[in-house]
Amino acid sequence: MLERRSLKGPVVLGVVMIVLVIILAAMWVVGNILGATGTPVSPTMFWAMLATGGVLLTFVLAGVITYLTLTVKAFNLNRRQSNFIDSVTHELKSPLASLKLYLQTMTRRAVDADQQQHFHRTMLEDVERLDSLINHLLDAARIERGVEPxxxxxxxxxxxxxxxxxxxxxxxxxxxxxxxxxxxxxxxxxxxxxxxxxxxxxxxxxxxxxxxxxxxxxxxxxxxxxxxxxxxxxxxxxxxxxxxxxxxxxxxxxxxxxxxxxxxxxxxxxxxxxxxxxxxxxxxxxxxxxxxxxxxxxxxxxxxxxxxxxxxxxxxxxxxxxxxSTGESPMKLPTNQFDQKGDGQENIKPDESTVPLTKPGGPSGG
Structure with a gap:
């Protein structure tokens, strides 16, 4: 399951980086003051400050790289979401426009039986296309939030x-x-x-x-x-x-x-x-x-x-x-399963209805 990201991690990382930068700045100021005043510093203290500063600087650089990585990932996700919005808008608008056109045609003028049959078949395909899109989104949502096996x-x-x-x-x-x-x-x-x-x-x-x-x-x-x-x-x-x-x-x-x-x-x-x-x-x-x-x-x-x-x-x-199913009786969902209409599922309720597998209106991949 892909868990939704929260702001807790980036906020904590930002606070830690700020604290480390403040400590580094304080050590740098103290070192300059000691050098300006000619105060003698023992070799042990000098190397301890140098090692501590190096470690803190490493942590700061690691935090900057992590932030850069998160920024690139967020940019790519936003770009993909923009493409997703474009595709969903097209997938919704096209069948709706087709349905509207056929309904207006059937309302405003008489059509013969053959045309009605053609209109009904095309309208059904448009409805199945919309149903396919919705079921596709439902499948993705179920995958993300996790479903009991x-x-x-x-x-x-x-x-x-x-x-x-x-x-x-x-x-x-x-x-x-x-x-x-x-x-x-x-x-x-x-x-x-x-x-x-x-x-x-x-x-x-x-x-x-x-x-x-x-x-x-x-x-x-x-x-x-x-x-x-x-x-x-x-x-x-x-x-x-x-x-x-x-x-x-x-x-x-x-x-x-x-x-x-x-x-x-x-x-x-x-x-x-x-x-x-x-x-x-x-x-x-x-x-x-x-x-x-x-x-x-x-x-x-x-x-x-x-x-x-x-x-x-x-x-x-x-x-x-x-x-x-190779068994004698049809399979049933366990009682802990959800009741919703998915791809090829007809409002399945626990222990009450069998499990249909597919119908022509399921979603397409990609």
């Missing part, structure tokens, strides 16, 4: 990835074959909702920034008979080496926000990194062979079972999120 559940990871891939293609209006999931039948024991947030944002990010024509490949492999590795690769322009650590920060989006054509808030990969940490895993960025970017997620000690997928599994992913 959920009990692990048995999840068919390959089927989860299949449905998330289909949902991403629907969101970005691409051919269903754009995202290819290559996996055996892999069953894991992990937090289901966190897995959904993690891989939804990764797949969305890959589809959004893929090349033309887009191509996204999701592969699942295992190691040591206990760890699971998921790689999400796209054929986009890639991420420069010096930017690969930065892309996981809050509000980070490469380039100028006002000149960017891709939608997003800069929170998708931030969610990916923090959810991976919550699950005890790590995420890395690599170059894709042939050009593009590959995100690699290592989930430790989650593998329960692996076997070859049947043709039915490969051709017909589950239409219901509940199919991801």
């Amino acid at each position: 959920q009990p692990p559940a048995t999840v068919r990871l390959d089927q989860l990835l299949d449905q998330l891939a289909q949902a991403a293609c629907l969101r970005y209006r691409t051919d269903p074959g754009v995202v290819s999931v290559r996996s055996n039948q892999v069953t894991v024991n992990s937090q289901l909702i966190q897995l959904e947030i993690l891989f939804r944002n990764l797949i969305d990010n890959a589809v959004k920034y893929a090349g033309d024509p887009p191509e996204v490949v999701v592969t699942v492999s295992t190691q040591n008979q206990k760890d699971v590795i998921v790689r999400v690769a796209d054929n986009g322009c890639g991420i420069p080496m010096d930017q690969r650590r930065k892309v996981f920060g809050r509000f980070v989006r490469l380039g100028n926000e006002l000149e960017r054509s891709k939608p997003g808030t800069g929170l998708g990969l931030y969610l990916v990194r923090n959810v991976a940490k919550t699950l005890g895993g790590v995420v890395r960025v690599n170059d894709r062979t042939g050009g593009g970017t590959e995100f690699e997620v290592l989930l430790r000690s989650v593998l329960q079972h692996e076997q070859s997928r049947s043709s039915d599994d490969t051709e017909s992913p589950p239409s219901s999120p509940l199919d991801f």
Whole structure:
């Protein structure tokens, strides 16, 4: 969890630096007075004052460097927040303007059935885009304040990835074959909702920034008979080496926000990194062979079972999120979980409703 910074640390550091500077100034004045008056000073006292002054000066320099570092971090955060405000403003204004236009058109003149159907479909997409933005912000807020860990559940990871891939293609209006999931039948024991947030944002990010024509490949492999590795690769322009650590920060989006054509808030990969940490895993960025970017997620000690997928599994992913659970009855949230609508969650209440995994209106990564 990323804790919010308080002013207590910088204030204490500033007070300590002021005190040290005053002590140094006093020692300097005393030394000058003793030298001007010709007062003899013992070698022991001289070296003690010199050593003390050197130590105090070192502390002052360290404090100045710390303040400079904090200032640079604050400047970068303010710049990212400015980009975030620009992107959120655009993400809010565009669908609202579209909704207003279609509603005014339907109110002021008669439209035939085909046009009404087209208007309704477009308006629904705009509403889902707004819902996606809000849920994205809610996910980030939950990550920052921390959420009690959920009990692990048995999840068919390959089927989860299949449905998330289909949902991403629907969101970005691409051919269903754009995202290819290559996996055996892999069953894991992990937090289901966190897995959904993690891989939804990764797949969305890959589809959004893929090349033309887009191509996204999701592969699942295992190691040591206990760890699971998921790689999400796209054929986009890639991420420069010096930017690969930065892309996981809050509000980070490469380039100028006002000149960017891709939608997003800069929170998708931030969610990916923090959810991976919550699950005890790590995420890395690599170059894709042939050009593009590959995100690699290592989930430790989650593998329960692996076997070859049947043709039915490969051709017909589950239409219901509940199919991801391998148990007889649907999974339920524990009583200590919150009741709020998140990405793909329909006002889940403790021990009363099952856990839907995803819907086409979830947020996109990045």
